Amino acid sequence: xxxxxxxxxxxxxxxxxxxxxxxxxxxxxxxxxxxxxxxxxxxxxxxxxxxxxxxxxxxxxxxxxxxxxxxxxxxxxxxxxxxxxxxxxxxxxxxxxxxxx
Ligand SMILES: [Zn+2]
Numbered sequence: 184x185x186x187x188x189x190x191x192x193x194x195x196x197x198x199x200x201x202x203x204x205x206x207x208x209x210x211x212x213x214x215x216x217x218x219x220x221x222x223x224x225x226x227x228x229x230x231x232x233x234x235x236x237x238x239x240x241x242x243x244x245x246x247x248x249x250x251x252x253x254x255x256x257x258x259x260x261x262x263x264x265x266x267x268x269x270x271x272x273x274x275x276x277x278x279x280x281x282x283x284x
Contacts, residue, residue, distance in 0.1 A: 226260045236262040240269040
């Protein structure tokens with residue numbers, strides 16, 4: 184039997200950066216590697232540009248490096264950077280059911 188207290192009970196757990204071990208906790212749907220580029224293109228982003236979009240929450244430039252999540256809202260695709268505050272905002276929207284990944 185495992186340690187029950189170690190079970191994840193929240194809707195989702197987001198870990199910012201950190202070790203690869205911590206990254207296992209990231210539950211936000213992520214599209215990685217070569218699929219990311221074509222995926223972004225299909226959504227109308229320009230992966231070849233310096234920036235993809237402005238973060239929906241903080242307004243910072245979202246690039247391939249700091250892209251944390253992409254989700255549709257109000258008929259357009261929003262990009263979110265990987266700042267802790269923004270990840271918390273995503274969690275909040277998910278909890279409210281405003282967005283689904
Ligand atoms: Zn942000």
